[in-house]
Amino acid sequence: xxxxxxxxxxxxxxxxxxxxxxxxxxxxxxxxxxxxxxxxxxxxxxxxxxxxxxxxxxxxxxxxxxxxxxxxxxxxxxxxxxxxxxxxxxxxxxxxxxxxxxxxxxxxxxxxxxxxxxxxxxxxxxxxxxxxxxxxxxxxxxxxxxxxxxxxxxxxxxxxxxxxxxxxxxxxxxxxxxxxxxxxxxxxxxxxxxxxxxxxxxxxxxxxxxxxxxxxxxxxxxxxxxxxxxxxxxxxxxxxxxxxxxxxxxxxxxxxxxxxxxxxxxxxxxxxxxxxxxxxxxxxxxxxxxxxxxxxxxxxxxxxxxxxxxxxxxxxxxxxxxxxxxxxxxxxxxxxxxxxxxxxxxxxxxxxxxxxxxxxxxxxxxxxxxxxxxxxxxxxxxxxxxxxxxxxxxxxxxxxxxxxxxxxxxxxxxxxxxxxxxxxxxxxxxxxxxxxxxxxxxxxxxxxxxxxxxxxxxxxxxxxxxxxxxxxxxxxxxxxxxxxxxxxxxxxxxxxxxxxxxxxxxxxxxxxxxxxxxxxxxxxxxxxxxxxxxx
Amino acid sequence: xxxxxxxxxxxxxxxxxxxxxxxxxxxxxxxxxxxxxxxxxxxxxxxxxxxxxxxxxxxxxxxxxxxxxxxxxxxxxxxxxxxxxxxxxxxxxxxxxxxxxxxxxxxxxxxxxxxxxxxxxxxxxxxxxxxxxxxxxxxxxxxxxxxxxxxxxxxxxxxxxxxxxxxxxxxxxxxxxxxxxxxxxxxxxxxxxxxxxxxxxxxxxxxxxxxxxxxxxxxxxxxxxxxxxxxxxxxxxxxxxxxxxxxxxxxxxxxxxxxxxxxxxxxxxxxxxxxxxxxxxxxxxxxxxxxxxxxxxxxxxxxxxxxxxxxxxxxxxxxxxxxxxxxxxxxxxxxxxxxxxxxxxxxxxxxxxxxxxxxxxxxxxxxxxxxxxxxxxxxxxxxxx
Numbered sequence: 053x054x055x056x057x058x059x060x061x062x063x064x065x066x067x068x069x070x071x072x073x074x075x076x077x078x079x080x081x082x083x084x085x086x087x088x089x090x091x092x093x094x095x096x097x098x099x100x101x102x103x104x105x106x107x108x109x110x111x112x113x114x115x116x117x118x119x120x121x122x123x124x125x126x127x128x129x130x131x132x133x134x135x136x137x138x139x140x141x142x143x144x145x146x147x148x149x150x151x152x153x154x155x156x157x158x159x160x161x162x163x164x165x166x167x168x169x170x171x172x173x174x175x176x177x178x179x180x181x182x183x184x185x186x187x188x189x190x191x192x193x194x195x196x197x198x199x200x201x202x203x204x205x206x207x208x209x210x211x212x213x214x215x216x217x218x219x220x221x222x223x224x225x226x227x228x229x230x231x232x233x234x235x236x237x238x239x240x241x242x243x244x245x246x247x248x249x250x251x252x253x254x255x256x257x258x259x260x261x262x263x264x265x266x267x268x269x270x271x272x273x274x275x276x277x278x279x280x281x282x283x284x285x286x287x288x289x290x291x292x293x294x295x296x297x298x299x300x301x302x303x304x305x306x307x308x309x310x311x312x313x314x315x316x317x318x319x320x321x322x323x324x325x326x327x328x329x330x331x332x333x334x335x336x337x338x339x340x341x342x343x344x345x346x347x348x349x350x351x352x353x354x355x356x357x358x359x360x361x362x363x364x365x366x367x368x369x370x371x372x373x374x375x376x377x378x379x380x381x382x383x384x385x386x387x388x389x390x391x392x393x394x395x396x397x398x399x400x401x402x403x404x405x406x407x408x409x410x411x412x413x414x415x416x417x418x419x420x421x422x423x424x425x426x427x428x429x430x431x432x433x434x435x436x437x438x439x440x441x442x443x444x445x446x447x448x449x450x451x452x453x454x455x456x457x458x459x460x461x462x463x464x465x466x467x468x469x470x471x472x473x474x475x476x477x478x479x480x481x482x483x484x485x486x487x488x489x490x491x492x493x494x495x496x497x498x499x500x501x502x503x504x505x506x507x508x509x510x511x512x513x514x515x516x517x518x519x520x521x522x523x524x525x526x527x528x529x530x531x532x533x534x535x536x537x538x539x540x541x542x543x544x545x546x547x548x549x550x551x552x553x554x555x556x557x558x559x560x561x562x563x564x565x566x567x568x569x570x571x572x573x574x575x576x577x578x579x580x581x582x583x584x585x586x587x
Numbered sequence: 588x589x590x591x592x593x594x595x596x597x598x599x600x601x602x603x604x605x606x607x608x609x610x611x612x613x614x615x616x617x618x619x620x621x622x623x624x625x626x627x628x629x630x631x632x633x634x635x636x637x638x639x640x641x642x643x644x645x646x647x648x649x650x651x652x653x654x655x656x657x658x659x660x661x662x663x664x665x666x667x668x669x670x671x672x673x674x675x676x677x678x679x680x681x682x683x684x685x686x687x688x689x690x691x692x693x694x695x696x697x698x699x700x701x702x703x704x705x706x707x708x709x710x711x712x713x714x715x716x717x718x719x720x721x722x723x724x725x726x727x728x729x730x731x732x733x734x735x736x737x738x739x740x741x742x743x744x745x746x747x748x749x750x751x752x753x754x755x756x757x758x759x760x761x762x763x764x765x766x767x768x769x770x771x772x773x774x775x776x777x778x779x780x781x782x783x784x785x786x787x788x789x790x791x792x793x794x795x796x797x798x799x800x801x802x803x804x805x806x807x808x809x810x811x812x813x814x815x816x817x818x819x820x821x822x823x824x825x826x827x828x829x830x831x832x833x834x835x836x837x838x839x840x841x842x843x844x845x846x847x848x849x850x851x852x853x854x855x856x857x858x859x860x861x862x863x864x865x866x867x868x869x870x871x872x873x874x875x876x877x878x879x880x881x882x883x884x885x886x887x888x889x890x891x892x893x894x895x896x897x898x899x900x901x902x903x904x905x906x907x908x909x910x911x912x913x914x915x916x917x918x919x920x921x922x923x924x925x926x927x928x929x930x931x932x933x934x935x936x937x938x939x940x941x942x943x944x945x946x947x948x949x950x951x952x953x954x955x956x957x958x959x960x961x962x963x964x965x966x967x968x969x970x971x972x
Contacts, residue, residue: 326751381937386751387665388936391892394885395932402925519762519881522755557766564763568739568756571748 081108085132085148089125093167100170104177110148112181117147119174124161133161180206188219195225199232199258207233228254232262244270245278252282255293255429260286293431298548304437306544307444308506310537311499313521313528314451315492317536320525322468322488325379325389329397330521331514333493336370337363337500338509339404342413353418356501363497370400371493375486397514405511412508421505440502447498452533454491464488523567529577539578543567604900605817609810612903616642616806620799636795643802643870645910650809650863652890652906653816653899654856659888660896661820662852663832668757669860670884671764672732674874676861678768679731681781681874682715683724684792688785701783702776712774721788728865729858736857737850744846744853749835758881765879780875787869798870805866809903812859817899819855828852889928892935895942904943 084103091099103111117123117134124133132147133156144153166174175197182194198206207230214226227250235247248266251259263286266279316330340363345355374396382389421439426432455461463484466474475481503513524543528535543563550559619642622634651673658664690697694704698711717723739760743753771777790797819825830838831845839845868874877883887906894905909931916924939946 324751326755378933378937385936385940387663387754388940390665390751390754391885391888392933392936395889395929395936398925398929398932402922402929405925406922519755519759523759526752526755557770561763561766564759568759569742571746571752571756573746 081106081110085114086130088164089130089132089162093165093170096164096166096170097173100173100177104181112178112185114147115174115178115181118164118166119171119178121163121166123147123164125164126156127160127162132164135161180209183210183213188222191217191219192222192225195222195229196256199229199256204237228256228259232259235262235266241272241274244272244275248275248278248282252285255286255289257429290430293428297431298552299545300433300437302545302548303441303541304544305547306541307437307441308499308503309517309520309524309544310444310448310540311440311502312496312517313524313536313540314448314533315495315499316521317492317525317528317533318451318455318464318495319489319492321532322464323379323485325382325386326393326522327374327379327489327492328390328394328518329374329400330393330493330496331516331518332397332400333367333371333496333514334500334503334517335404335509335511335514336367336400337497338415338504338513339408339413339500340366340497341501341504342408342415342509345416352416353420356418356421356505359501360498363501364494365497367497367500368490368494371496372486372490374493375489379489380482380485397518401511401514408511410511412510415504415509417505436505440505443502447495448533448537451495455533460484460487460491519564523564525577526571527567527577529579532577532579535577535579603817604898605814608813608900608903612806612810612813616646616802620803623795623799636798639795639798639802640870641914643798643805644867645907646802646805646809647863647867647870648887648890648910649903649906650805650812650866651860651887652894652902653809653812654859654863655887656891656894656896656899656902657816657820657859658853658856659891660898660902661825661832662828662849664849664853665754665888666757666853666856667754667881667884667888668759668761669856669887670881671761671879672736672857672860673864673867673887674761674764674768674876674878675732675735676728676864677868677874677878678775678781678864679718679724679727679861680865680868681784682718682727682775683721684784684787684869685781686715686719687787688783691785692783700776700781702771702779703774706771708774715774725865728861732857732861732864733854736854740850740853741846744849747846758884761879761884762881765876765881768876768879776875778876780873780877781868782873782875784869784872792869792872801866801870805870808862808866812862813899813903816859820899824848824851886928889932889935891942893931893939893942895939895944895946895948898942898944901942901944908943 081103084099084106087099088096088103100115103114114123122134122136124135125131126133133153134145134147136143136145142155144155145151146153179194179197182190185191185194195210198210210226210229214223214230217223217226231247231250231254233247234243235251238244238247248263251263260283263279263283267276267283270276270279312331312334315333316327319325319327319330341356341359344359344362345352348355348358374393378392378396379389382392417436421436424432424434425438455464463474463479464487466477466479467481467484467488471481474484500513503509503517507513520543524536524539527543528537528539546566547559547563550562553559554562619634619639622632623636623639626633651669654672655666655669658666658669685700688700692701692704694701696704699708703711718727739757743756748756767773768775768780769778775781784792786792787797787801790800792798820828827838827843827845827848831843831848835845864874864878886909890906890909891902892905893909894903895901912927913924916927935942941948
């Protein structure tokens with residue numbers, strides 16, 4: 053303990069005046085490295101301590117390499133080497149100069165071995181070193197790695213560091229560590245209770261574990277009570293963030309439903325026909341993403357930007373094809389249209405099965421969509437879901453603009469309100485039908501691109517969403533985009549909030565039953581069209 | 588007035604399809620039965636047990652198609668969920684057959700079916716009680732689909748849900764049931780469903796005689812239901828039903844409670860579907876949640892569409908033809924069948940809106956018209972020559 057304190061003192065001194073002993077440390081650092089190659093296991097730790105005390109900039113990477121078991125030296129001249137296994141072949145690098153060298157024979161190199169004691173020392177030394185790293189993230193991570201093992205010396209050191217620290221994340225990590233330290237081993241009960249109060253705002257699992265421990269094992273009843281109160285407060289927060297998490301998943305499901313249903317809302321709203329092949333448009337979009345990635349293997353990060361317009365065009369063209377070849381001949385016979393488009397969906401599924409095999413395909417996620425946004429230790433939002441949520445809203449707004457501001461949108465609305473009158477006014481309803489179908493299908497294709505980032509791409513992809521998207525359209529009210537938006541998010545959130553209570557399957561059953569009952573009450577959906585256009 | 592009488596007479600001249608239908612159906616099945624039981628196996632006229640089972644399966648599908656035709660062809664209710672009623676009837680029968688296994692199961696439990704032992708259940712769920720009685724199980728075959736159809740139909744027709752909306756919610760209904768039946772907790776064998784049946788009313792299901800008896804039973808019931816449905820649909824009730832199909836608001840304004848008519852018809856149709864399911868299960872030997880799949884229900888609709896709706900016999904012919912084609916095709920090239928089925932949907936709706944029965948009707952009419960027209964021109968020709 054005392055030794056560590058001494059070492060820290062010494063090191064801090066070096067830290068504050070780095071230029072004074074520059075040459076001195078370098079030479080002694082080199083000597084120490086030389087000594088490291090000669091020492092046996094028992095003598096290694098003192099040398100490592102001295103190396104740490106030099107404060108040389110390379111120390112961190114040296115320790116890391118040593119901890120990973122990659123540090124070797126060349127027997128001929130005792131030069132340190134790092135040997136890293138890359139895809140099965142060893143890559144040799146001179147440690148200090150960083151130059152890559154030809155692989156050497158096994159007999160020419162010797163490994164600097166470490167045992168468990170050394171590993172422990174190295175991990176905590178790395179933690180200490182990172183505390184002074186110039187990266188705030190590293191500093192914060194270092195503090196968090198010390199949470200449960202903090203001793204008095206390091207605590208003092210942290211308190212010291214806190215004064216110089218300006219980054220808020222790091223500050224809060226340090227506060228947490230210090231509070232945990234004093235909750236555990238402060239001298240006075242009052243200090244302990246104050247620390248526990250501070251901890252009650254924190255969600256880190258380590259803090260909770262400590263509080264559990266205190267609640268059960270603390271000597272002083274006041275401390276135990278404080279711990280109980282703090283735990284209750286934390287539990288409340290955890291439950292709250294649990295709800296936020298569910299809400300996010302619900303919104304995410306809702307955004308997927310929105311992307312799937314919005315195209316359907318247009319085609320169903322305008323033409324009154326149910327396109328059972330709509331789900332297959334999603335599938336085509338997802339497969340387009342897959343193919344685009346196959347075509348540009350080196351540019352996964354950019355492939356999505358190509359895939360989005362490509363999927364729109366592919367699915368849109370298929371939609372126009374279906375409209376021109378089949379649906380237009382079945383005008384005024386919605387039930388027959390339903391059957392014919394169902395047939396088309398079967399053909400498309402089988403086509404994909406024949407071309408791409410019935411197995412699921414995995415579409416790679418670009419880097420910028422992987423990982424998650426950590427809001428606090430119990431709540432993190434994955435970037436892909438977040439991106440898709442935003443993307444769905446952008447698509448929605450874009451579609452809204454098309455419908456409200458462009459000539460096509462005007463025609464589409466006119467035809468959906470009164471087909472005969474629109475025709476009489478000179479609107480080419482045939483063309484509008486085909487374009488509407490193309491637009492609706494194209495948007496489903498874009499939805500498919502988004503879906504490919506969440507699930508595997510397979511021939512049955514569309515089937516899974518078709519009933520749900522009909523439910524959304526029917527629930528929201530036919531021909532009403534805003535209704536579709538509200539319905540998609542309502543159903544998504546309802547589904548995700550029911551899931552933990554009832555299980556996944558029962559949740560979707562309950563939602564289905566709810567919608568069936570809802571249609572009984574309001575057959576025209578949440579936001580029915582009013583006036584004569586509704587008939 | 589004269590127009591009306593000619594119309595009536597033409598209708599009569601086409602004749603009621605009941606007698607020829609029943610005659611052909613029963614003759615063929617009896618011949619098949621004889622071919623299986625009494626003609627030796629090496630004879631060319633021998634009918635294999637496999638064929639008997641296949642025929643029995645087709646006929647239960649035909650009954651199911653009949654059920655769909657009754658609501659779709661005569662009342663314009665396109666149900667995409669009739670597979671659910673079929674499967675419920677099948678499950679009721681399957682539960683009876685499960686209870687008949689008794690202690691001959693893998694785990695040898697005298698009361699609990701194997702899957703319940705496997706899931707560590709120690710008592711029979713309440714809805715399995717009484718299912719060891721044949722009469723009770725048969726009652727359930729009728730009541731469960733009937734009750735579901737009643738509740739669903741009452742809710743839907745009472746609030747005037749029609750057209751594609753109705754189709755979609757029937758599909759959602761069968762989809763929801765499928766999800767539910769896939770769950771082990773439901774107590775219907777989960778994913779695997781009910782299978783490994785041993786005997787029915789004490790007769791082994793593996794025996795040729797039982798299979799033939801089941802086929803005859805299916806054919807007999809199909810004939811009976813056909814005749815009864817024909818009678819119902821030609822009755823006053825049937826006329827109202829057809830009128831509802833052609834103009835529901837008008838019928839309503841005339842003072843009929845159209846929703847009650849529709850509910851009654853829907854329940855009747857669901858019960859037929861239930862019977863079909865109950866006949867299907869012992870012949871096929873398994874019932875699982877896959878029967879609830881929306882695709883199955885929609886396939887039934889295509890049988891009816893191919894055969895021609897609104898004729899009853901068209902549905903039966905369509906079911907037999909499409910299923911025969913399916914058996915043939917899946918054996919020849921398994922991947923091709925879905926292409927075929929999809930194309931069938933598209934082509935039939937585009938080019939054969941009245942199905943094969945419609946084509947037949949057109950041929951007959953044009954032949955008759957041709958004969959009527961042929962005579963006067965001949966006279967004219969004679970006159971000119």
